[in-house]
Amino acid sequence: QPPSPDPAGQPQADGRVTRTVLIPRTGAPWGRPLRADEFVEVIWTIDTGRQDEALKELKGEVGLRRARILRFCAEGNVQGGDPREEDLARVLGVSTRTIRSDIAYLRAQGCSLQTRGANLH
Numbered sequence: 001q002p003p004s005p006d007p008a009g010q011p012q013a014d015g016r017v018t019r020t021v022l023i024p025r026t027g028a029p030w031g032r033p034l035r036a037d038e039f040v041e042v043i044w045t046i047d048t049g050r051q052d053e054a055l056k057e058l059k060g061e062v063g064l065r066r067a068r069i070l071r072f073c074a075e076g077n078v079q080g081g082d083p084r085e086e087d088l089a090r091v092l093g094v095s096t097r098t099i100r101s102d103i104a105y106l107r108a109q110g111c112s113l114q115t116r117g118a119n120l121h
Contacts, residue, residue, distance in 0.1 A: 015049030021091060023081040024116045042079040044072050044091065065092055066102050073113040082116040 009019040020043050028038040046068075056064040069088055076083045085096040085103075092099070106113060 009046045016045050017047040017049075018043050019046045019091065020044075021083075021087060023076050023083045023087050026077070026080050026082050028082075028116075040079065040081040042076050042081050044075050046091065062102075065094070065098075066106055068092060069099070069102055070106065070111060070113055073115055077114050082114055084116045088115075 009017045011017050020041055022039040022041055024034055025038055025040040028034055052064060052067075055067055059067070069092070072083055072088060072091065085099045088099045089096045103113070103115070
């Protein structure tokens with residue numbers, strides 16, 4: 001799996017922090033390891049600044065992480081990619097087990113998100 005080209009994140013003028021990551025492109029084939037040309041470079045908003053601070057105060061760390069998962073999936077999908085659990089876990093600094101648990105929770109709440117491996121509606 002290719003490494004993320006921008007591991008630290010880049011501060012933006014509006015207070016957001018973005019990070020460029022490589023995730024599988026939408027429609028990449030299943031059943032074999034992905035080739036380098038089956039990834040797409042996307043920009044994820046890692047931190048929205050005040051908005052994320054307010055969300056953390058209201059919902060806590062777990063609520064903020066789940067909101068970020070939704071944001072990363074939406075941003076990735078719009079840019080032609082489907083993030084894997086591993087991609088989300090690496091950027092958020094948690095285990096894939098935590099990501100799976102968060103995705104199951106979001107699904108139970110009626111959230112729709114598309115990841116590589118699961119279309120959750």
